[in-house]
Amino acid sequence: MRPDDAAVIRSLPLFADAREETFAELVRTAFLQRFPPGVTLINENDEADFLHVVVEGQVELFATFGERETTMSIVEPVGTFILAAVLNARIYLQSARTLQKSQVLMIPAEKVRDAMGTDAAFTRAVVTELARGYRRAVKEVKGQKLRTGAERLANWLLQRAEAEGAGRITLPFEKRVLSSLLGMTPENLSRAFAVLKTHGVTSRGAVITLADRAALAAFARPDPLIDGPE
Amino acid sequence: MRPDDAAVIRSLPLFADAREETFAELVRTAFLQRFPPGVTLINENDEADFLHVVVEGQVELFATFGERETTMSIVEPVGTFILAAVLNARIYLQSARTLQKSQVLMIPAEKVRDAMGTDAAFTRAVVTELARGYRRAVKEVKGQKLRTGAERLANWLLQRAEAEGAGRITLPFEKRVLSSLLGMTPENLSRAFAVLKTHGVTSRGAVITLADRAALAAFARPDPLIDGPE
């Protein structure tokens, strides 16, 4: 691993407050792996052996039920995933695969649990990170149960626009993935975009333009208790 | 608070491993309150001031979006709620109200955070509890996105039957609440029950009988990665 990779990871909320030797030990025993797109990194139902940190690229977390499948989230640099399974030494509830060429740091689960025993600041950061993930998941449930597909799309677009500070968005992944992330089929996503056309949303390929954000917000009714980044 | 109430709370996974003085301090500063049915205990968007422990009765956690409302979970003795908001000193994402006459122990959020700083065993228990809640929420998302209403009902019934160790279930709350918990309207729940009739499910008021659990399971396809208690 390059020194500046280590620096970026060190700056993550999860690691920023850890003691130097804690962080060094975690990084020392970790593997940094490169993967091409489309590679399955972990499978639902496997034992949680590693905490994963996406250093470069893009990783999709998804879940299956029989032949059905849904995208749970997209992890981009620098983000971690499946912390909860690692901590409780349980099995993964979600699978993961690369969407792009990616670099992933894999920290042995055992080392993470060890570090919690010896470094109170790290433990505190774990608690904060867990609570954050928990609340994100609760928000996700709220969105799924309380909103229609078009509303979820509208709010997703508004949030993206806010993050990019512009009325023009470039989708960071295929619409097929977005539809699954929002809990609908690709066909239904197309129709949702058609609905939003009446609220000033136009799309040309992966580039989406929000002509009238106020009008879109009136339709979407964004709510920090559902949409916030947490 | 009666001594045996304290004992039950002490036996919770969250408190079982805490040091004696940690637990004593938490209980000493806590309020034990009694509420009639239908009382709102907390509101979405309020600051997280207390960790709540349901000592007796039944509490419904729910969330709203505009005029829409959905039940997020039901907490029964002895269970805690809104741990995540308390830990990160954030606002509540969910509201809570009593469904029955209830007793609730309210522990000041500040004390909980203090205790984490001084008692490593307690902190470890908090991590475990948080991870558990996180995983429960992930499972909830999976169920909502991957299953139909009738499937969610079928799996809920199977899980209940397993917990009660019988083919006969008595609903612990109104069907109206169950429908909202499962993410559907009361009307739709009635229809879901009608569908399950063909799989051996009969209901007489609040008493549900599963005549053929194997047949019901064939329809429901229970999955420990979605249904498990976590």
Added chain:
DNA sequence: CGCGGCAATTGACATTTGTCAAGTGGCGAA
């Protein structure tokens, strides 16, 4: 015992979402 109130059910219909099939169009490889 009868009545009132309310949860639950049922039917009719609207909306949302999914499925299947047939285009359409953009983008990379030759």
Added chain:
DNA sequence: TTCGCCACTTGACAAATGTCAATTGCCGCG
């Protein structure tokens, strides 16, 4: 540049879910 692949879109239809209104039926109170 052209071709072909593949993501995306569109239309037609089916299934799931929501809404509204009427009815049933249970339960507790008088």
